[in-house]
Amino acid sequence: MLVAAALLAVAILQAPNLVAANTSEHGLWLAPWLMWAVCCGVMHGLGFHPRSLVGRVLFFPWLALPSLLYGLWLTQGYFLL
Numbered sequence: 001m002l003v004a005a006a007l008l009a010v011a012i013l014q015a016p017n018l019v020a021a022n023t024s025e026h027g028l029w030l031a032p033w034l035m036w037a038v039c040c041g042v043m044h045g046l047g048f049h050p051r052s053l054v055g056r057v058l059f060f061p062w063l064a065l066p067s068l069l070y071g072l073w074l075t076q077g078y079f080l081l
Contacts, residue, residue: 001061002045004068005038011075012038018075026074034071040064 012019012034019031043050044061 001041001065001068004065004072005041005045007079008034008041008068008071008075009038011072011078015075015078018078019071030074033067034074037064037067037071041068 012031016031019026019034040059040061041064043059044064050056050059
């Protein structure tokens with residue numbers, strides 16, 4: 001999960017036009033959603049577990065995994081070119 005989060009973070013930072021609302025066909029919700037998935041993946045990959053119930057629900061890693069995979073699928077052109 002940490003590797004997927006790192007790859008997606010690199011793709012978002014190096015080529016933001018792949019997920020930005022003004023330069024792609026995706027909506028405004030996509031970039032914050034993928035950044036949330038990256039945060040969840042990094043937290044889970046490094047072994048950090050929030051103590052509060054709200055934090056555990058907000059950063060539940062298994063909800064972020066499909067989002068990470070979807071983000072990697074969206075940014076596959078960055079890695080293949």
